[in-house]
Amino acid sequence: MHSAPLKLVISGPVGAGKTTLVQTLSQTPVIATEAEASEDIGKSNTTVAFDFGTLHLGGHDVHLYGTPGQDRFSFMWEVLCEGALGLILLVAGDRPQDFLHARNILEFITSRLPVPFLVGVTRQDQPRAWAPADVALYFDLPAVQVAGLNATNADEARDLLAQLLELSLHASAPLPERTLP
Numbered sequence: 001m002h003s004a005p006l007k008l009v010i011s012g013p014v015g016a017g018k019t020t021l022v023q024t025l026s027q028t029p030v031i032a033t034e035a036e037a038s039e040d041i042g043k044s045n046t047t048v049a050f051d052f053g054t055l056h057l058g059g060h061d062v063h064l065y066g067t068p069g070q071d072r073f074s075f076m077w078e079v080l081c082e083g084a085l086g087l088i089l090l091v092a093g094d095r096p097q098d099f100l101h102a103r104n105i106l107e108f109i110t111s112r113l114p115v116p117f118l119v120g121v122t123r124q125d126q127p128r129a130w131a132p133a134d135v136a137l138y139f140d141l142p143a144v145q146v147a148g149l150n151a152t153n154a155d156e157a158r159d160l161l162a163q164l165l166e167l168s169l170h171a172s173a174p175l176p177e178r179t180l181p
């Protein structure tokens with residue numbers, strides 16, 4: 001049987017590491033839509049539409065989409081999350097000034113589409129990066145829903161995605177038949 005690919009989405013603020021994570025994970029050449037940043041966002045390039053990569057994971061074909069981080073592309077968050085099985089919300093661990101924005105992105109998406117999600121705290125290889133447990137407290141989430149990683153590290157990236165896949169497949173399992181009171 002040939003099953004349809006599973007769609008997973010990576011979102012989060014500018015510079016969280018979304019494009020990097022898609023590049024680290026993809027087993028096919030990544031389709032990226034980077035453009036020169038039109039405002040000062042602390043780096044020269046930013047994603048303006050999406051990143052797209054594919055990989056095999058746990059016996060599944062996974063299609064991976066990275067969103068833009070800038071609010072002016074927020075319409076893309078909904079477009080890209082349509083039909084997604086799971087979401088990773090990335091935040092850079094050494095940019096606590098972006099955490100509120102990250103929460104707003106998460107709220108924007110999950111209030112429109114109730115998709116299972118994990119929070120990934122990138123830049124764990126950098127000094128002063130917040131530990132995932134502290135970010136979990138900030139986001140008011142259970143510690144198991146927040147994981148730290150270096151987005152350039154293939155093993156850590158795959159571990160996070162495998163964790164999301166497990167959560168998503170479990171969440172989408174058919175609900176037991178409801179018994180009326």
Ligand SMILES: Nc1nc2c(ncn2[C@@H]2O[C@H](COP(=O)(O)OP(=O)(O)OP(=O)(O)O)[C@@H](O)[C@H]2O)c(=O)[nH]1
Nearest residue numbers: 014015016017018019020046047069122123150151
């Ligand atoms: N050391 C380190 N660098 C990282 C990590 N994640 C991302 N980076 C770097 O951070 C910079 C920004 O990463 P991007 O992947 O472009 O961020 P983005 O989330 O796609 O940003 P936008 O498309 O502008 O929203 C790049 O130079 C990455 O190499 C990490 O975990 N550790």
Ligand SMILES: [Mg+2]
Nearest residue numbers: 018019046047
């Ligand atoms: Mg990007």
